[in-house]
Amino acid sequence: MVDVNLRELLQEYVQEKGIKYKYIAKEINVSESMLSHWRAGRKKLSESNLRLLEQIIKNN
Template sequence: MVDVNSLREQLQEFVKVNGIKYKYIAEQINISESLLCHWRKGRKELSQDKLNQLKILLGA
């Protein structure tokens, strides 16, 4: 199981270090940018599949 809070922190660091936009991340895991934003703020949840895709993308 994926630690969601840790993954949120890793995403923030990944974007900061690599200068990548959240829109690009959302496109890579096939979700809307708004859903990614809501997830980052803890307002919505991502499916386990999307969390795993994000984890792979981040190299976590």
């Protein structure tokens, strides 16, 4: 599943870069709690938010 892979990539990215999830949430225009719920698999992000997240991870 794409979401699961992206969650794993996000976790690795945050650990490697030492950035906060708060920064990522701001960059993709969602609340920190929404990002947390998505990371836990409780909510879904919109396609546009997922694309933004993927761009951040791949371009940095």
